[in-house]
Amino acid sequence: MTGLRFATRLCAVLAALWLPVIACSGGGDGPKGNTTGNGDGGQSAGGIGSNNSSSSSGDDIGGDIGLTSSVSTGPQADAGHETTCDDAGNCTCINIASIGREGVWGPCSSDSTTALQNWLNTQSTAQVDNYNTEKPTLTPEFLAKYDVILLQWMVTKGAQNDDGAPWQFTADEVNALKDWVNNGGGLIALSGYQCSGQGCTVHDVTATNQLLSFTDIQFNTNGVLDPAQSGCPNCNCWGGSLPLGGPLQGSVGTWNQDTPIGKDIQSVGAYIARPIKSTTATVDCTDGTNNFAVHEEVGKGHVVAYGDEWVTYSGQWLGTAECLDPRLYTDPNSGCYERSAAQVFQISQFWYNVIKYAASSVECFTIEDPVIIK
Template identity: 30%
Template sequence: MVRAFGLSLVVLALSVGCGSEDDGSTLPNGGNGGGSAAGGGSGASGSGGLIGIGGASGSGAGAGTGSGGSGGSAEVCDGVDNDNNGIIDDVDVGNDGICDCLLIATLGLKGEWGAGNIFATWLSQRSDNGATDLNDAVLTDALLEKYQVIVVQDVSKMNRTYSASEVAALEKWVKGGGGVMTLIGYADPSEIANVNLLLAPFGLSYGSQQILQKQGGNTVPVTNWVTHPVTAGVQKVGVDNGYPVQGGTVLASEGGFDVLAAATQSEGHVLVWGDEWITYDSEWSGHPDYQVEHFWLNAIKWLTPAKECQVAVPPVR
């Protein structure tokens, strides 16, 4: 999968927050760290950052950049392995766990269960390219080749179903190295049919039974996690009125239902999550015992191609 610059994350219809009225401007780990890093090679950690990765020197809060290789120059977002470490565009100046070279976008409609959009804001502040809303764009080879990761959310209000050619384009893109993650649970049963169309080539799907309703005012914490790069450091993440996942390798379950599954398809990855509340502000700010941000950092890293835009994920706070 060759591109002119950097990586991309497409979010197909990410939900907007429910719960608190936070507009997403106050993030768990703050915004993008300032500062700069210089020099390739095996450098020391930058000062002030959570994790210094690579560059010979760094200054300012969260300074650092891609891991240094032998005889290279400072890594920048240009689609080239400047520091000769075997990874293209592995730049994370703020050491926040999101590659600065990612192009982040959304495809589909936002959720309607509350105010605020902390997830979209969080992504935008951690990529130099910001987040782009692609809404109900038709999936084609030309569109998909611009991106590295696609997160599918609410695709129930598109007034159409995905065509066979769109499904084939997504399958080709994933097998060529792309990473796709799906979310579900936007209170419209029609969404299952559309998402399942996209998942069918990978042997994954959602069941039709709604599961794990809220307990009072709180989401149901998922506590049973299988060891995997996506689940590392994660102990609890909440769900409400989701749908069980079917197929793939099960990574998490609760109440007898599978809620997270993963699959590798040739060069690409597929991740299926049985809910959508991980995009809502209430889950980020209202549950200090949940590791929602860390779960997203793990997921994005795993979905990103192994030799492009790979940066270190900070420890759980």
């Protein structure tokens, strides 16, 4: 397999992508044509790291085109991390591996995750390799190239209402990941990529729970945070997702302002999440019955678990999607007036908090984003 950096770091993308977010444009009607799935995802055409690309082996340590690579031996050697910049001023000091497929639902049931992709690759000192269709082998050598591992939808098929079989990891791979985390690696686990109703077998937690087996964190297979069951009158304004936390009508749960993950987050969009069970992890978001986000220290490393993947969708980042009429947010007579997903959710704050905590062994990680509270 050949290595593939999952986006080019172009300042033009920043201008094209982020300015609409700052201007708080668009984001509206709920998912269309999705009656059996959880609406929980959205990206059939690529994902966080690719444009319909195959997986990257990550065997190359070099940077993006035009970027001087910074050879790192992983989180164990933080003192060796150096920020390297290209002629355009794009700088890198942290390496992230995104393992697993991205979601295939989201606003309009056809969203992408390119907004997250571009945000990381144009506004942060992070550089990401994507392994989205083939399972990489988690050896000490593979893991040593990364500071943060993001676990996504680790299944063989990854289609709407059809996960395929879950990826299987050997005991040696789990032990290698355990050692890597104990030595300072940062592990982020997402879930909730698929439906949980009749006719759907949930496999999106199987491989993730296997890899989390050395922690005190596991995902349940049931679905929570269903807008259809919570009475959310304005969920159509942000693409169908339910407000997790915050003062919005129909919102569920609370973000803990005293934790590094929950701090400065009022609300994010969620749709059919997996609750998390743990006895010792710190709870970052809960409704008092179900835990939606938790974190814990494992040796020198940090682990974060979040039960939903709607925080990866472009429709939540930008407040725009193909089924949403932007006039919803500019018409004062509209119930969605100035209430797009980009205006009411703190998606970028969520990712800043999560990556900053997970990558705490890498002090050179920074991100430039005027809406983030640091």
